[in-house]
Amino acid sequence: MDTTQDLHGFSQFLANRLAAGDSALPEEMIALWRSEHPLPTEIAQSVDALQLSLDDLEAGRTEDFDIANDAIRQSHGWRAN
Known part of the structure; x- marks a missing residue:
């Protein structure tokens, strides 16, 4: 996956989490994203x-x-x- 697609996916992930009421810290959001989308x-x-x-x-x-x-x-x- 290239960087642009990865950033777009992460942006969508954040939007979905925020819309669902998630109030995790930015570092926690990144960790969750990485756990669901490993390199x-x-x-x-x-x-x-x-x-x-x-x-x-x-x-x-x-x-x-x-x-x-x-x-x-x-x-x-x-x-x-």
Whole structure:
């Protein structure tokens, strides 16, 4: 998407949010826009991270959640489940 289209889309997004009564701060509006319209590089990074996770899962490089959760809780002095 080129800059002009991106700015037009963001302008429409703001107009719609304001018309709906949203009173978020400008920084919050930008963050919400970015969460709904990630950059291509952000999408590529997410896909790469997911692939690494799937590779770990297939290779057996995972740990049971309950064991990992208890270890993290213990390391912070929190109550184990």
